[in-house]
Amino acid sequence: MKSKKILIIDDDPIIFKTLGDFLSEEGFQVISAIDGLSGLEKAQKEKPDLIVLDIILPRKNGYEVLEEIKKEESLKKTPVILLTNLGSLNDVEKAVKLGAVTYLVKSDYSLKEVAAKIKEALN
């Protein structure tokens, strides 16, 4: 069975390395980008099955990236999980309004739980 392709867009190298390595070990094909603009370009080029997106990012923030993904015909059905450390009601409401499937606060979840949420969103 072909492994699912996950794009992680996060500017924190420790976060995308640990999450990326963990997901690889769980059988996913992982690609990553360290800013919003290159993340969007990679999404357009690689057509991932799911995108894990941070909010505070250089060159284009997570909300802007999410907005553009949802506008693009070839990407708009790709589930996007927002994985951030902003956890206010406003942030969550904004993310849901823009079309994110789940909103996760990094420090509240273990790698295992994030992987479970990704599998859930892919099904």
Added chain:
Amino acid sequence: MKLKIKLYQKITRHIYDDFNLKKQAYNLGVEVWQTPSFLFICMGLAIMVAMAVVYFVSFHYDSPFVLIISEVLVVIIMLIVGGFIIKSVEIFAQANKTKSEFISLASHQLKTPLAGLKWSLEFLLSKRRNGLNKEQISILKDIEELSLKMEQLVSDLLDAARIDSGELFLNKDKADLEGIIEEIEKNNLSLLKAKKISFSFKRKNKVPLVMADKKRIKVVLDNLISNAIQYTSNEGMINVEAEKKDDKIKICVKDNGIGIPSDQQKRVFEKFFRGTNTEKLFSRGTGLGLYITKNIVEKSGGEIQFKSIEGVGSEFCFWLPIEEKKKR
């Protein structure tokens, strides 16, 4: 009838809170004379005095100008005192906005390195465990435990700040209370063994899933059970009991620990409250746990109560609706 009593209690509490100037000043971080309620009372009194003066003047000098003067006087007083009220509300709103921005920034800046630390350790201990010897695993587990404590502290501080600014957000999940209690017991097993505390969990009937924020409800149960463990001496006992009653689930955590002094019981759910007997015995603790616990329970549509006798023990019980309430 019960609903009427609840409504009456709500109204009286609302009126009491509105006129509890000391508490209002403490909450807003201002002097008593700067609180909106005090200024409002002043405005009312000033208008009453002005009206009384006008009444006496008009009684002695029968003139239509008196009515005009009285209206002008009232308008002037309303403008002056009302201006003060608006100004003070503006200051509070500005302070609130700054606090909210600070919470957002602090939340991100503090939580990012903590998440990185936690995930790195989890990765090492789960996927690279085979390359480590027993001593290395033990050291990493100690670091993991410390990082979790640090994370808990940051979360408590941020949650308290979010509660203050009305920004505490709750997810909607199906929470398995039974599973959460068993997990907390498992996590505290070594401490329970070390203190030789007997821990029991009784289910009076089948415990259903509840529509609530799983993570936050775990915080509630963790706070209550951790407090019970911390404040119960060696060879004590802790009983957790779950019972489904109509459309609610009731959970009680009972211990035979040091209890709460009766003169301090009114303040138990206040922010930063720590009983004098706990401060003497335990140096650790922020006094935020029960404040956060009460707010999470109430925001989930439930309520929490307790009874305690110093030197005998405490029992904290909370109720949660099983089905999600329409308004949250």
